[in-house]
Amino acid sequence: MAEFVLYEDAFKRIDEELRRLYQLSNAKLVFLVDRNGQLIASVGETRNIDTTALASLTAGNIAATGGIAKLLGQKEFSILFHEGERDNIHISLVANKVILVVVFDQRSSLGLVRLRVKKSSQVLEQVFSELETRRPEKKVEEISPFADITDEDIEKLFG
Amino acid sequence: MSFINYSTREINCKIVYYGPGLCGKTTNLQYIYKKTAPEQKGKLISLATETERTLFFDFLPLALGDIRGFRVRFHLYTVPGQVFYAASRKLILKGVDGVVFVADSQIERMDANIESLEDLKINLAEYGYDLERIPFTIQYNKRDLPNIVPVEEMQRVLNPNNVPYYEAIATEGVGVFETLKDIGKQILKELKKNY
Ligand SMILES: Nc1nc2c(ncn2[C@@H]2O[C@H](COP(=O)(O)OP(=O)(O)OP(=O)(O)O)[C@@H](O)[C@H]2O)c(=O)[nH]1
Ligand SMILES: [Mg+2]
Numbered sequence: 001m002a003e004f005v006l007y008e009d010a011f012k013r014i015d016e017e018l019r020r021l022y023q024l025s026n027a028k029l030v031f032l033v034d035r036n037g038q039l040i041a042s043v044g045e046t047r048n049i050d051t052t053a054l055a056s057l058t059a060g061n062i063a064a065t066g067g068i069a070k071l072l073g074q075k076e077f078s079i080l081f082h083e084g085e086r087d088n089i090h091i092s093l094v095a096n097k098v099i100l101v102v103v104f105d106q107r108s109s110l111g112l113v114r115l116r117v118k119k120s121s122q123v124l125e126q127v128f129s130e131l132e133t134r135r136p137e138k139k140v141e142e143i144s145p146f147a148d149i150t151d152e153d154i155e156k157l158f159g
Numbered sequence: 160m161s162f163i164n165y166s167t168r169e170i171n172c173k174i175v176y177y178g179p180g181l182c183g184k185t186t187n188l189q190y191i192y193k194k195t196a197p198e199q200k201g202k203l204i205s206l207a208t209e210t211e212r213t214l215f216f217d218f219l220p221l222a223l224g225d226i227r228g229f230r231v232r233f234h235l236y237t238v239p240g241q242v243f244y245a246a247s248r249k250l251i252l253k254g255v256d257g258v259v260f261v262a263d264s265q266i267e268r269m270d271a272n273i274e275s276l277e278d279l280k281i282n283l284a285e286y287g288y289d290l291e292r293i294p295f296t297i298q299y300n301k302r303d304l305p306n307i308v309p310v311e312e313m314q315r316v317l318n319p320n321n322v323p324y325y326e327a328i329a330t331e332g333v334g335v336f337e338t339l340k341d342i343g344k345q346i347l348k349e350l351k352k353n354y
Contacts, residue, residue, distance in 0.1 A: 004162045011166035036254035037218075038162045038171045038234065052201045056218045056234070060206070063250040064215070071246075146351045149226055154347045157224045157231060158340045 004034060010131050011041065017123045018043045025116035026108035028087065032124070033058050033099045040098065054101075058091060062099050081110065092117055095125040160254040161350055163229075171232045172346050173254055174339075177279050178261035179271035180212070180240035183300040186329040187261065188219050188235055191339060194332065199223060213239040216251050226347070233343060240275065249282045257294035257346040258283075259338055261329075262317055264299050264307040272317060294345035297324040298338045303331070 006014075014032060022030040022043045031042035031051060037059030042051050066076045080091040090102040090113050100121065102113050162171040176184040185205065192203040201220035208214050217237040222230055238248040252258075260279065262272045280290050299313050310326060318324055323341045327334025 004160050006162070006164045006166065008166045011164065015166075034162060034254075036160060036162070036173055036234075038173075040162075040164070050202050052220045053204050053218065056204065056220075060215060060250075063253065064247070067246050067250055149347075149351055151348070153226050154344050154351075157226055157347070158343060159224075 006040065006131070010127055013127050014124065015041050015043070017120050017127075021102070021116050021120040025102060025104065025113045027102045027104045027113065029101075029103040031055070031101050032094075033101065035059055035062065035097065035099065044103070058099055058101055062091065062093065090114070090117060092121065094121045095128045097128055098124070100124065161256050161346070167230075168228055169230045169232060170226075170350075171234060172256040172343075172350075173234045173236065174257050174259065174342055174346070175252055175255045176235065176237040176259045176261055177248075177252075177275065178238075178240055178300075179263055179268060179275040180242070182240060182261045182263035182268070182272075182275075183327075183329040184237035184240060184261050185211075185213055185217050187259075187298075187300075187327075187335050187338070188217050188237055190329060190332045190335045191221070191235065192219055194336070195221060212241060213237055214244075215239065215247050223343070231347070233339075233346075235339075242274075245278070248278070249285065252279075252282050252288075253286060255283075255288070255293070256349075257296070257342045258290070259296050259298060259342050260317075261298045261300050261327075262313060264301045264313065265304055266306050266308055269308055269313075269316070272313075276317060291320060294342055294349050295322045296338055296342045296345065297322060298327045298329075298334060299324060300327045300329050300334075302326045302333070303328045 018030050018032060018041055027044060029044035029046060032040040033055040034040055037056035039051050039055035065080060069076045078093045082089045087103050087105050092100050094100050100117060102117060104113055176187055178184055188203060192200060199222055204218040206215040219235040221233045236251050238251050260276060283290055297318055299310060325334040325338045329335055
């Protein structure tokens with residue numbers, strides 16, 4: 001089964017872009033999740049939030065509405081917006097591969113968030129498409145953690 | 160699809176517990192949650208009906224330790240076993256690295272086991288996965304009940320390829336960690352092989 005590998009430099013670029021989006025959109029929290037619900041990166045007020053659970057639920061949300069879209073015979077909803085009493089959440093698909101989430105309150109607005117998400121999505125799309133083309137050839141200086149693990153290492157993990 | 164992040168030095172793998180309604184999938188996760196140290200686990204998220212049947216999924220993130228400086232995380236999911244949740248079941252299988260099939264050992268649930276296993280194969284095939292080629296473990300659950308099918312018979316019907324299997328009483332924790340360890344090891348060995 002295919003692995004999704006994220007190298008240091010790509011991660012830095014993603015992190016930078018999330019930071020920019022966080023600042024320019026006045027958000028409370030910005031995070032990026034893969035479609036399987038694994039958190040890739042997050043910026044903002046995450047201390048009191050279980051971001052792992054948040055990531056899994058977000059992916060479930062996208063998967064469920066994607067299923068609805070299919071039933072209706074239309075393309076996946078690429079943007080979801082939930083309005084709350086205090087916080088709002090803007091969820092969008094980037095490059096059909098990852099999910100970008102922005103949580104914001106009255107210090108920002110839907111219009112601003114939309115605009116900034118659009119801009120950041122372009123940057124992120126670029127990073128992910130480069131990752132894609134690069135994947136087949138392995139980089140020498142980044143040795144895979146699996147290159148020389150032994151069955152013993154694996155046994156040990158499960159003590 | 161496992162996710163390897165060189166920057167945060169993490170490896171994330173997805174394990175899905177599959178099986179017919181009421182076979183004990185959620186009970187497996189609840190036991191694992193109860194018995195792991197706080198620093199090794201995240202919240203157990205259950206999206207369930209008012210009668211505690213799984214509605215969409217249960218989710219439990221586990222971090223058991225490190226391998227060569229990489230933190231290994233397992234994301235455990237259960238599917239809703241009730242037949243009419245077919246669409247949700249399929250969604251949860253997306254990107255799976257390993258499957259645990261929890262079979263209900265009660266005689267009257269054998270047909271449901273067979274049907275669920277077929278459903279699993281079909282759903283995996285739609286993502287281009289083949290059950291014979293991915294990490295796969297079977298658990299024969301509810302061995303404490305009186306009206307159960309002998310293991311040899313369950314093996315014959317549900318496990319023609321003789322993948323690893325465990326007898327379990329999920330409510331008491333019997334066989335629960337054995338099953339988890341087995342699938343975890345299979346996944347890491349598979350990753351190693353492909354790398
Ligand atoms: N006697 C006995 N009961 C069990 C065992 N494992 C689970 N149960 C019981 O079976 C019932 C259903 O268990 P769940 O874990 O909710 O089943 P599930 O597979 O998650 O069911 P769905 O969410 O509908 O797919 C509960 O009442 C459990 O306590 C077991 O090993 N022995
Ligand atoms: Mg359940």
